[in-house]
Amino acid sequence: MRSNSRFRTAALAATALLAALSLTACSDTDGDAGKAGAAAPAGNTASSEAGKNTEGAGAADEDQARNTSSTSGNKGGDKGGNTSGAENSTGSDTGRKGSTGSTGNTGSTGSPVTCTGDNTKVTISKVSRPINHLLLTATNTGSRPCYAYNAPALRFDDAQAVFPVLRSSVPQAVVALEPGQSAYAGIGLFGETDGKDLYEGTDLTVYFTPRSNSGSTGSPAELKLPAGTHWGDNGFVTYWQSDMAVALTY
Template sequence: MRSNRIRTTALAATALLAALSLTACGGNDNGNDGKAGAAAPAANTTATTPDTGKDAKDTKKTDSDAANAPAENVSTTSKSSTGGSKSGKNSAGTTASGSKSPVTCTGSNTKVTVSKVSRPINHLLLTATNTGSVPCYAYHAPALGFDDAQAAFPVLRDSIPQAVVTLAPGQSAYASIGLSGEPDGQELHKSAHLTVYFTGKSNQGSTGAPAKLTLPAGTSWGDNGFVTYWQSEMADALMY
C-alpha cells in the first residue's frame, strides 16, 4: 500500500510538473507571440518609413521635374520676350513697337546745307536733314573746320538743348554759326569751304563721315565766333 501511495504521489508530482511545464511553455510562447506581434508592426513601420521617405523623395523629385519643365519653357519664352523688351530690338533690328532703333546722325545719313541769314547779322545757318530710313540722334554740337583751320571752332555752351535732338526720316536739325563775336576789331579769315563733323553720345571726337560744304561767297569768320548745339527748331538756333 505504501508502495502504491508513493507511486501515486510520484505520478501526481510528475503530472503537476508536466502541467507546470506546459503552462510555462505556453506562457513563454504567448509572451514571444506578444513580442513578435509588437515587433512585427515595428518592423513593418521601419520598413515602410524608408519606402515612404523614398516615395516622398520620388514624389518631390517628380513634382520638381514636372515644375521645372514648364519653368524652363516659360524661362525660354521670357528670355525671348524680355530680351526684346530690354534691348528694344528683334532680329530685324526694330523696336517692340515695330519702329526701327535710332542711330547717330552723320554725314552718311543726313544732307547738310549751309546758308546765309539776314537776322541775326554775321550768322550762317546749318541744316541737317535725315535722309536715312531710321531715326537718328543729332548729338551735342557740330564740330566745324573752315578750310584748313587746325583749331576747332568754339561751341556756345549756353545753347545746350533740354534733350537730344532726334530726327525721324525727313526731319531736320539746326545750328547757327556766329561768324564773329565780341569784341569788334578782331582779325577775320576768309574761307570758301566748311567741313561739318558729327559727334557721338560720348562727345569724344567725331563719328562717321563728315559733311563737306561750300560756303556762301564772301564768308569771313573770326576767332571769337561760335556754333550752337543742334536744335529741333530753326528759331531756337537763330536766337543766339
C-alpha cells in the same frame, strides 16, 4: 236619454280625434320648419366656405400675380443687366480697338542711330537776321531715326582747331530726327573782339559727335561757304536744335 248620451260621446270622440289630428299636423309642420331652420346654417356654412374659397383663390391669384411680377421683374432686370453688360463690353472693345488703331510713327524702321554725314544731308545758308550769322541744317535722309548729339564740330578751311561751341545753347533734350526731319545749328561768324582780324572762308567741314561727345563719328559733310563769308576766332556754333528760330536766337 241614452241615445243623446251616445251621440254626445261620439261627438266628443270625433272632436278629440280632430284635435289629435290637428296637433299631429302642427307637430309635423313645426318639425319640418325646424328641420328647415336647422338646414339654414348648412347653407350659411356653404356660403362661408365659398367665400373662404373665393378669398383663398383671390389670395392665390395675388400671390401668383406677385410671383409673375417678380419673375417679370427679374427677367427685365436680367435683360437690362445683360444689355448693360453688352454695352459695356462693346464700349470696352471699342476702347481697345481705338487704342490699337494708333500705330505711331510708321515712316521709320529699326532702332535709332547717330546722325552722321552718311545718313543726313547738310546744308548751310546765310541769314539776314541776326547779322553775321549762318544757319546749318541737317536733314535725316535714312530709313531709321537718328540722334543729333551735342553740337556739330566745325572746321573752316585749313584752321588748326575746330570752331568754339556755345555751351549756353544746350537743349533740354537730345534732338531726335525721324526720316525727313531736320536739326538746326546757328553759327555766329565772329565776336565783337575780333575787330579786323577776320578770315575769309571758302570751305567748311562739319563733323558729327557721338553721344559721349568725344571725337567724331561717321563721315563728315564737306560744304562750300556762301560767297563773302568771313569768320573770326571768337565766333561760335550752337548745339543742334529742333527749332530753326531757337538756333538763331544766340
